[in-house]
Amino acid sequence: MHRRLGVSVVLAGLMAIALCSVSTDVAGAAGSVIQGTVKATGLPSSADAVVYLQQVSGSFPAPAKPANIDQRSMQFNPHVLPVVVGTTVQFLNSDPTAHNVFSPDYEKYNLGTWPQGQTKDHTFAKCAKVPCAYVQLCRVHPEMEGYVVVLQNPFYAVTGADGHYKIDNVPPGTYSVGVWHAKLKSAPKPVTVDGTKPAVVDFVLGR
């Protein structure tokens, strides 16, 4: 995770200190690492699974700058983009052909169709129950597909092809680690981190 946490986050006790230290490098209790491997059973690649903490106390404002998805070579890039609720995503069309962006999920939206070099924004303002996965589709090219996965907090990571993930700077505490995948699923797992050594949480995804 690479979201900057605002110093405006005010929490009681150690939690507050830990979180502040994440964003400000203030000396104190260090954040922990949660890492592991996700195995996407039956798929040629274990990439594009989102591993995230289901609920972390505190509020996590969306970043001021929009997140980006590029429509390039007839593909949504990145294929899977996790964001904190409230984040604005800017969709760029880098192809010489016109692309469209719409989603049939939740409140549903259609940003229209636009040419190369232009962008359109959409703000993912709410998510009643994380994760809220919005499939991103293009009416012009039905095979194009991407995902914006809306989460409560910025403690998340996306797996690479080897299935490995790493979430940094997790404040000490006990959490439920969830995993989202476009085709497969797995139950969440509990984890406790104390700010000293990395915690390892592996998942095997199935149908």
Added chain:
Amino acid sequence: MIAQRYSAQRVVRTAVIGVALLAIASTAHAVPAFARKYQTSCQTCHIVFPKLNAFGEAFRLRGYRMPGETEEMVKQPAVSLGSPAYKKLWPQAVWPGEISSAVPLAVNVKMAEVNTSSVNDDGSVSRISNDLQFPQEVNIFGAGTLGEHVSYFTEVTFSANADGSVAVDLEHAHMGFDSPFGPEDLFHFRIGKFAPNVVDGFQEMWIATDGAIDSLFNYNPIGVNGGTGLGADALSPNSISLPALVNGVEGYGIINHRAMWVAGLANGVMAAPGDTTGRFDGNNAKDVYARFDYKFGGMGLDGDTGGQPIPEKNWHDNSLRVGVFTYRGDASSIPFALETDSGVNVNIEDSHFLRTGFYASVFYQDLNVFGAYLHGTDTLNTTDAATGALLQAIEPAYHAWFTQADYMIYPWLQASGRYETVTPADPAVQSIRIGTLNMSALVRANVKVMVEYQRDLRQGDNHSLNALLRFAF
């Protein structure tokens, strides 16, 4: 072979005819398009192609999908024709699908070195020696899946004729809808032209011999006193015996890994040659068929192994498979022209016919013994071709059976022997008995050399000895 198809069916003599061995080749499938798709050997599915092993049979029944197939088993990634998310949009969007990234084509070629001896009507014997029928047949296949629930199989056959021309036949063209609802593999549907799952085993999937089982598929029931012998070609939808191919729709499925149900509806006997209406079906009535079978032991029909390791030798599948089948045809208003012995031109109509049978197949180590029994009844109405007067109405019956043993000597060498017999309905005709011996050798997994000897066991001067080379790529 194909040249005979459309001539033999209408010209039927009432005289007792000798059993000229028809030597109608069984249709044979080896589809390396699948080998390419999964980057696997032919022997994953075939014992000696086209004969399928238990895994191959499961692959076929599941709509050309491996048991427990996952995306990573498919080595040629599919091309998406729409994100699966479009399912949520239907009917405001086209339902998503996919196609193979490589053109799923395959070719089979067959060469035959032919030696035959046949007794003519006047008692003389004709002999053909070392006739190099190179090639005798070329088949082009296109087969695969279109996403999770759709499959297809097409085959175009080019057969060389004696006069140098080539006959083209659309032998298969069907689309399958696989497990569209319900538990996996309980419901499959096929539409098109295909080998009905009633008889697929003896026509295609279990047979490595070149000769088809004529006693089941090439009996001709049309005759003034009932059928007299072989003649109609099962590969034609005009077959009035047991059809090896149908134009129709079929449902089938696997119940609890072990049982199989089949129910189908087919056009049946095609329009008479003089029919100018352009119709495919000779009448408005449809034929229906059904089958039920059960497999004891061995691999499940859907490839289920119950967690047991599968035998190291790909043909080992110690098991017993038994089944019953029935086909009811309606050929009313389809005249078969005939000249009686006394020179009267008549039309014979088979207003309805019933074919019912059972079969069994036992695998034990290197040996597979299988066979089928068929009982057929016809309803023949003979009318005077000139006046239309009904001359005779009879309900003749015939029966046929065969048994075959296949023995694997080496993983590349199979010996087969088959005995088949048909007792025609016309009581004046002796039963027909045919023996077939075959030695099949895989030179490579996709190259096969066969020597096949076939003999009319009633008339020893009817025989053939062919050497065949088949390859698939």
